[in-house]
Amino acid sequence: MPKPILEVRGVTKRFGGLTALSRVSFNVEEGAIIGIIGPNGAGKTTLFNVITGFLKPEEGEVIYDGQTITGLPPHRIARMGVARTFQIVKPFPELTVEEAVRVGAYLRAKDEEEVNDIVDDVLEFVGIEELRDRYGKELNLIQLKLTEIARALATRPRLLLVDEAVAGLTPGEIDDIIEMMHRINEERHITVCLIEHIMRFIMRVSERIIVLHHGEKIFEGKPEEAYEDEAVIKAYLGERRI
Amino acid sequence: MLSPTLLLQNLIFGVLLGSIYALAAIGLSLIFGVVNLTNFAHGDFIMLAMYISYFLGVSLKLDPILTPIIGFPAFFLLGVAVYLAIFHKIIRAPPLSQIAVTVGLLVLLRNFALAVWHAEPKSIPRTLLGYSYRLGPLLIPADRLTGMLISIATFLILHLFLTKTKTGIAMRALADDLDSAALMGVNVRNLNMLTCALGIGIVALAGGILLTFQPVNPMTGLIYGLLTWSVVAMAGLGGVSGILLSGIIFGIADAFTAAFWDPRAREITIYILFILLLWFRPKGLFGRR
Amino acid sequence: MDRRLILAPLISLGVLSIIPPLLGFNNYYLLLASLILLYTTMVSAWNIIGGFAGQVDLAAGAYHGIGIFVTGLLFIFYRVTPLIGIFLGGAVASLLAVAIGYPTFRFGLREVWYALSSLALVVILYKLFLVWESVGGTIERYLPKVGFSWFYLTFPGNYLYYYLMSALLLAATIAINIRIRYSRLGYYLLAIRENEEAAEMLGIDVRRYKLYALIIYSFIVGLTGGIFVLMLGYVHPVLFDSWISIQTAILGIVGGLGSIAGGPIIAVILLAVAEYLRVRFGGYIPGLHQILFAIILMLIVLFKPGGIGEWLDSLWHRITARRRMEVA
Numbered sequence: 001m002p003k004p005i006l007e008v009r010g011v012t013k014r015f016g017g018l019t020a021l022s023r024v025s026f027n028v029e030e031g032a033i034i035g036i037i038g039p040n041g042a043g044k045t046t047l048f049n050v051i052t053g054f055l056k057p058e059e060g061e062v063i064y065d066g067q068t069i070t071g072l073p074p075h076r077i078a079r080m081g082v083a084r085t086f087q088i089v090k091p092f093p094e095l096t097v098e099e100a101v102r103v104g105a106y107l108r109a110k111d112e113e114e115v116n117d118i119v120d121d122v123l124e125f126v127g128i129e130e131l132r133d134r135y136g137k138e139l140n141l142i143q144l145k146l147t148e149i150a151r152a153l154a155t156r157p158r159l160l161l162v163d164e165a166v167a168g169l170t171p172g173e174i175d176d177i178i179e180m181m182h183r184i185n186e187e188r189h190i191t192v193c194l195i196e197h198i199m200r201f202i203m204r205v206s207e208r209i210i211v212l213h214h215g216e217k218i219f220e221g222k223p224e225e226a227y228e229d230e231a232v233i234k235a236y237l238g239e240r241r242i
Numbered sequence: 243m244l245s246p247t248l249l250l251q252n253l254i255f256g257v258l259l260g261s262i263y264a265l266a267a268i269g270l271s272l273i274f275g276v277v278n279l280t281n282f283a284h285g286d287f288i289m290l291a292m293y294i295s296y297f298l299g300v301s302l303k304l305d306p307i308l309t310p311i312i313g314f315p316a317f318f319l320l321g322v323a324v325y326l327a328i329f330h331k332i333i334r335a336p337p338l339s340q341i342a343v344t345v346g347l348l349v350l351l352r353n354f355a356l357a358v359w360h361a362e363p364k365s366i367p368r369t370l371l372g373y374s375y376r377l378g379p380l381l382i383p384a385d386r387l388t389g390m391l392i393s394i395a396t397f398l399i400l401h402l403f404l405t406k407t408k409t410g411i412a413m414r415a416l417a418d419d420l421d422s423a424a425l426m427g428v429n430v431r432n433l434n435m436l437t438c439a440l441g442i443g444i445v446a447l448a449g450g451i452l453l454t455f456q457p458v459n460p461m462t463g464l465i466y467g468l469l470t471w472s473v474v475a476m477a478g479l480g481g482v483s484g485i486l487l488s489g490i491i492f493g494i495a496d497a498f499t500a501a502f503w504d505p506r507a508r509e510i511t512i513y514i515l516f517i518l519l520l521w522f523r524p525k526g527l528f529g530r531r
Numbered sequence: 532m533d534r535r536l537i538l539a540p541l542i543s544l545g546v547l548s549i550i551p552p553l554l555g556f557n558n559y560y561l562l563l564a565s566l567i568l569l570y571t572t573m574v575s576a577w578n579i580i581g582g583f584a585g586q587v588d589l590a591a592g593a594y595h596g597i598g599i600f601v602t603g604l605l606f607i608f609y610r611v612t613p614l615i616g617i618f619l620g621g622a623v624a625s626l627l628a629v630a631i632g633y634p635t636f637r638f639g640l641r642e643v644w645y646a647l648s649s650l651a652l653v654v655i656l657y658k659l660f661l662v663w664e665s666v667g668g669t670i671e672r673y674l675p676k677v678g679f680s681w682f683y684l685t686f687p688g689n690y691l692y693y694y695l696m697s698a699l700l701l702a703a704t705i706a707i708n709i710r711i712r713y714s715r716l717g718y719y720l721l722a723i724r725e726n727e728e729a730a731e732m733l734g735i736d737v738r739r740y741k742l743y744a745l746i747i748y749s750f751i752v753g754l755t756g757g758i759f760v761l762m763l764g765y766v767h768p769v770l771f772d773s774w775i776s777i778q779t780a781i782l783g784i785v786g787g788l789g790s791i792a793g794g795p796i797i798a799v800i801l802l803a804v805a806e807y808l809r810v811r812f813g814g815y816i817p818g819l820h821q822i823l824f825a826i827i828l829m830l831i832v833l834f835k836p837g838g839i840g841e842w843l844d845s846l847w848h849r850i851t852a853r854r855r856m857e858v859a
Binding site for chain 3: 073094148
């Protein structure tokens with residue numbers, strides 16, 4: 001049994017009186033694509049923030065590649081091979097797409113030539129080569145999201161965390177992202193962990209899904225089984241988007 | 243040299259002074275917390291208030307303690323005017339822009355004072371409250387005591403306003419979470435304007451009283467700006483009472499420095515306190531939720 | 532890009548060296564020009580922390596003053612030659628910079644706290660040296676009179692050499708700007724400016740890189756103080772001046788954050804204008820140039836935040852676009 005690349009053990013996160021995450025535990029095997037879903041406010045982004053070091057949990061641990069990373073600063077975790085995109089895009093408005101991706105590339109590259117190679121490679125892989133010289137502030141939503149993915153890929157991660165990649169996109173654009181997630185996982189051998197609250201997207205992409213509700217894990221298993229699970233159905237009762 | 247009487251006397255001076263520092267800082271705390279506006283020119287508004295008190299004192303022979311009667315409404319309106327002319331435009335701007343614009347404002351106010359009142363320090367002869375109470379061997383100047391009472395009264399009124407009135411509660415909601423407050427139907431723009439007007443209006447109260455403590459010159463704005471920001475920094479997210487306590491701590495540090503080290507070194511202690519705070523207790527200074 | 536690294540400083544040095552003969556080697560103009568060059572150097576150095584890293588720094592007056600005092604006092608009390616003193620001044624400035632930068636560059640700490648402590652530093656130093664009678668106090672302390680000396684870098688009555696030193700420092704600072712801009716450091720600083728959280732997630736230790744920028748910038752500003760004190764001939768606490776901090780930041784912002792040419796160009800123009808205003812109207816309205824700078828700053832930030840750097844960029848694109856079309 002291959003060692004999991006990510007282990008989340010009993011993570012609890014509180015904000016004053018509010019418990020955002022409650023003893024959440026799961027593993028992610030290397031090479032998998034798993035999805036994390038749940039209604040709004042379920043704690044999904046908080047979970048990512050804890051994993052990537054932006055928040056410290058009150059209880060529990062996060063273990064990446066066998067090493068405890070709980071409490072490490074985000075840049076250390078990124079160096080170890082974890083990359084991430086954000087729920088609300090965080091672009092570099094005054095930099096061109098090429099420059100933005102360059103920033104990511106500098107993490108692993110040993111010299112300028114390698115930086116250039118990584119940039120060219122990633123721009124082509126994500127399919128935004130023609131946006132190279134456009135400034136961040138000129139881009140529309142899908143272009144910004146693609147740039148953010150490219151930027152993250154330039155750091156040559158082993159684990160990619162994607163937070164709501166398709167919010168606000170058209171169905172056609174969503175299909176493109178679905179295809180890209182598969183390519184990232186299969187061609188680049190990157191473990192992918194997706195957060196989404198649009199079921200349609202996540203069911204088509206993930207091999208396994210985890211359902212969060214009010215900060216607790218209420219289901220873990222195959223996407224099809226989630227539809228039958230009682231707890232999941234109850235949690236989404238009232239949500240029209242199934 | 244370090245008799246208990248001397249220590250106690252300076253402690254009293256410190257508390258009296260500190261309560262005024264708190265009054266000077268509360269407006270800044272409101273504007274920074276509720277409107278989320280970084281105003282680097284706050285100290286120069288205080289300086290302006292001191293000059294206006296001086297002007298009223300000299301031309302109308304008005305006691306500086308009484309100048310707030312004219313000063314508060316005037317500065318309240320000034321707050322509205324500054325909000326509409328400048329603050330309004332930079333509320334959504336990044337911090338660098340806010341700092342840049344308010345630094346520009348600082349320079350304008352400073353040079354305005356220089357042009358009108360010139361560089362020599364200005365002060366008011368002792369007021370009609372020029373006597374002091376005696377508490378055993380200790381002296382409690384009446385004008386400064388009055389100042390502290392005004393300050394505490396203002397804090398009490400403010401506390402009641404923020405906790406018991408709808409508008410006040412809405413202001414606190416704005417300070418906590420802008421988006422939810424807006425969703426609940428709070429008129430953000432009017433609230434921002436009111437906060438700025440209130441914040442600057444209170445400056446007028448502090449300015450008049452401060453003039454009884456120390457003279458004013460065009461560079462005073464910078465000193466009070468840094469002082470009030472330090473008070474806000476130490477108070478952290480502690481709300482109104484935090485400001486009062488923080489102000490008093492700085493007041494005591496100020497008084498002790500003046501008495502036991504060197505009156506000119508007062509600012510040094512204050513800023514060293516501030517820098518130590520940044521080093522060792524920055525809990526209240528992190529990003530907005 | 533490597534061409535730019537050599538060309539830009541060489542061109543600026545070339546331009547700058549025609550000025551003295553143009554001014555007829557007049558001492559007053561040489562002094563004025565040297566001052567303008569020193570202040571311009573500060574603006575160019577500020578571009579590293581303010582323009583690239585996006586941090587509002589208001590400590591230029593403090594670092595400049597440190598350079599003045601360290602160089603001056605070492606010379607006065609220990610006859611240390613400014614050849615060493617100037618660089619020690621830069622080093623001490625950097626040390627102080629880290630003292631306020633380290634706690635305030637913590638990830639997540641709001642920008643305003645660094646800006647405030649940087650401004651506070653100027654005031655602290657002013658008051659400190661005022662109170663510290665043995666090395667400061669209220670009277671000017673004059674540098675020793677050693678006559679014309681290369682060893683002590685003193686050239687009494689002749690500002691030509693100081694002009695050359697200032698010009699060299701400016702050229703070097705511009706070269707440093709260029710070198711940083713197209714390196715890992717530069718890209719990391721820009722990323723920090725644009726979005727700190729995204730930068731952290733790309734493996735950038737935000738605090739460490741901000742400190743790198745701060746150290747380079749404060750060192751250079753410290754150097755300007757060292758040269759300045761040689762021209763002035765004395766030290767006095769009032770030289771810790773908050774206006775220098777504010778002026779540097781204003782010129783940096785108006786020049787365009789991150790624009791390597793914008794800052795120096797606007798600095799030279801506005802500083803010359805300021806001098807003119809001071810001479811012409813200083814008697815009536817002593818702070819006229821300050822008022823002008825403040826108004827320009829507010830107008831630029833409110834209406835054209837890119838500063839003149841943005842305008843220079845579009846000019847450059849139009850020129851090169853035309854050339855690209857001709858080639859094609």
